Amino acid sequence: MASDTATASPDRRRPRAGGLRWLPGSRLGRLIIVLNLFGLAILIAGALVLxxxxxxxxxxxxxxxxxxxxxxxxxxxxxxxxxxxxxxxxxxxxxxxxxxxxxxxxxxxxxxxxxxxxxxxxxxxxxxVEWRTLPPARSRDDGSGLDLSLTGPEGExxxxxxxxxxxxxxxxxxxxxxxxxxxxxxxxxxxxxxxxxxxxxxxxxxxxxxxxxxxxxDVDEIIAAERAALLPFILIAISVSLISSFLLNRLIAHPVRRLARAADRVRLARARAISLPDISRRDDELGDLSRSLEDMTHALSERIDAIERFAADVAHEIRNPLTSLRSAVETLGLVQDPAARERLMAVLQNDVQRLDRLVTDISNASRLDAELSRQAPTPVDLRRLASDVVALYQATVRPGEPRVVLQAPEMGEPMLVSGQEGALGQVLRNLIDNARSFSAPDGEVRLSLERARGQVKVIVDDDGPGVPTENLETIFQRFYTSRPKGAAFGGNSGLGLSIVRQIVQAHDGHVRAENRPGETEGDVAGARFVVTLPEARR
Incomplete structure (x- = not known):
């Protein structure tokens, strides 16, 4: 039933041009021909009637x-x-x-x-002598023969x-x-x-x-002669109008119809992209439209692929704590030792917390695209935003937790970028939370701002073990986690840095990770994350 509805929908979207079906081409082509001829007819009528x-x-x-x-x-x-x-x-x-x-x-x-x-x-x-053409002979009203009188018809x-x-x-x-x-x-x-x-x-x-x-x-005769002299020009004008109409039909209406059919194929056949190379090579508005449609469908295809990969990754990540929960629940009924039961209950609580954190991060990541596309970008002062975020961490720090320090000039011109303040604040929080999770107790996380060559840089440094060289890029992948030895398992969902890159790229920027060199050669003093955003024009 659904397929029948989908198949019939193109006909509903394309009403028939009832009175113009005798003309060749599509409805748009027929409209082009009729409008061209209509304008020409008005011009000819004006020349003959005025x-x-x-x-x-x-x-x-x-x-x-x-x-x-x-x-x-x-x-x-x-x-x-x-x-x-x-x-x-x-x-x-x-x-x-x-x-x-x-x-x-x-x-x-x-x-x-x-x-x-x-x-x-x-x-x-x-x-x-004066002469004139006699009116045609008429039959008498009584049918007795022809009426040969010179009177005109009735009413004349x-x-x-x-x-x-x-x-x-x-x-x-x-x-x-x-x-x-x-x-x-x-x-x-x-x-x-x-x-x-x-x-x-x-x-x-x-x-x-x-x-x-x-x-x-002889005035009427002269006018008739003038109109007869106009006849070749009228015929030439009609021919030119018809040729131009059919050319417009061929160059405009036919490609638009092909684009519509290609879009229907994408919708009905579940294809991923429109591809019309012969139209895309055209250096005009239709070529621009074809290229834009191709880019749009390719972007939608990439987004669909990303959604499919995201769904597969979500299923994989949720399966791990669910498997652990099922094993713990199945084992709990068989264990009689109170200490062992206590350990199993701790595992259950840890897995439940892990699932809760995972679902929360997945929900935030899935809403991110909609939030970024829904709100219009506005100028955001990164210096003020960073100061507010750092002040929040300083106000809520607990004993034994790493401190967050802002290293940015307090005075000077605002460091403005074009974007969404909420999303940029989430970038800062995710980077700081990631740095704090790798920092030692009572350690320090430093957030600094720089302006250079029309760009604003946000730099987050920590004093942790750093990032393995082979993982400097993979840490931004979704659900990827790399924890040092002794760190609690399941403490991170692996979505924080992925969300950072997604938001930064949506703001036309880029983010990278690197290791800060230590005092001795080959030593690592900690990790550094650098976010570069284009400065907003004043």
Whole structure:
């Protein structure tokens, strides 16, 4: 049942991208493609829909028609004006001038007299007629055949209504110009399309002799041509966006998916580490992520191995006092001699104390990792901490026990290190307790502090027998004990120095053991433990 749950969990963590499943790649890859295309679609739509181009073309067309119309109106005023003192426009001569100056191929020119009547039209001069596409034939409502009328579909204006609106707009434009006001803008054409039109009054002094109207309907064609010119660039932009999307999918989404699958394999197959060499060699953020995941899983693997070794060591260390207890209990029922029974009871008490001390030290060691990772490091003054620890030992010393002496300057700048005060205090206590256990009665343990090259050194000296040269490193191993002859068996758990090294390494420092030379060559004056920690930056 547990395996089924574990197998199904990846699907719960990876919801399906419902509407995008038709795109290739992973969900992240599909998202990359859609977002790239969405941004490009907005850009294309803006280029095609926004009316900035149309507005610019309309304004340019109005300026062109106005310049041309003012020139034609001026010529007509100078050449086709007759009668004084009440001038009037010679319609026939004005029509000839319009024929010479207008360009009926690209625009339409109309000439109106002072009463607003149409006098000349460039379509007449060029022998052109207005034309438009007829709407498709429709069936009659009663099914009796085709409806051949020119009215639009239901809800749309008919051809006549469109023509009437266009004629009304033209008349309003001409009426405005007859009042001596120039008119320019967009209005409705006879075929329902908008045209650019200007109406210029033909004035002789202050009298309005007529109106010249010029209109152009090629703006939409120019805009369509501009959009058609944009089409190759749009296709190129879409192609580039698709290529970049698939490259991003290949370079980002696919490796991330591989990392996720590798993490699932580590979780489901109980593997110890993620290994993706081809991604780790990449010199980018994904390479950094892959290397970080590999380092993290390797660190977790090492921690798992350390926990397994710790559990095996704990089982081995607990087995010894338990075996001794079982033997003593089994023998106790067979021994009748009171002296022998007393010795067995002493063994039982010693083994119980040993078990209690062993369980306490194991509990402290197992909580150490959690405590070190839970608390944030803070600046700690080692001089003050060492002074407090030594003062505690001096206040609680009993007759016959070794004394603890602090050899450090009382004045000067604080010796600051970055770490946890409780853990560093445990380092000092463990080193002092270890030195006291090897010191003679009424002996002395010396704790000194030094500062050198951005580091702070803590040195603990004793006057004991020293450490065998071959054991200077092994004494820091878990559950290792090396006692001199005559020392009580089981008085130490072998975890004190191991805890010291663990805490010091967590503070980016190191600890070592050495023997102090005596007065004669080859003689050992005692053991020395040196802890080196990086000084905190002020």
């Amino acid at each position: 009316n900035e181009l149309r507005r610019g073309l309309v304004n340019a067309r109005i300026d062109s028609l106005t310049t041309q119309g003012e020139l034609i109106a001026t010529i007509i005023d100078q050449a086709a004006t007759v009668g004084e003192p009440e001038p009037m426009m010679d319609a026939a001569y004005a029509s000839e001038i319009l024929q010479l100056l207008s360009n009926p191929r690209s625009q339409r020119a109309r000439l109106f007299d002072a009463e607003g009547r149409l006098v000349a039209d460039s379509y007449w001069i060029a022998d052109r 204006p008919s051809e006549g209504e469109v023509a009437a609106k266009a004629q009304a707009a033209l008349q309003a434009e001409v009426a405005t110009a007859l009042r001596g006001v120039h008119w320019a803008g967009l209005r409705l054409g006879a075929d329902g399309e908008r045209v650019v039109s200007v109406s210029i009054p033909i004035q002789h002094v202050k009298a309005v002799l007529g109106v010249l109207t010029l209109e152009a309907r």
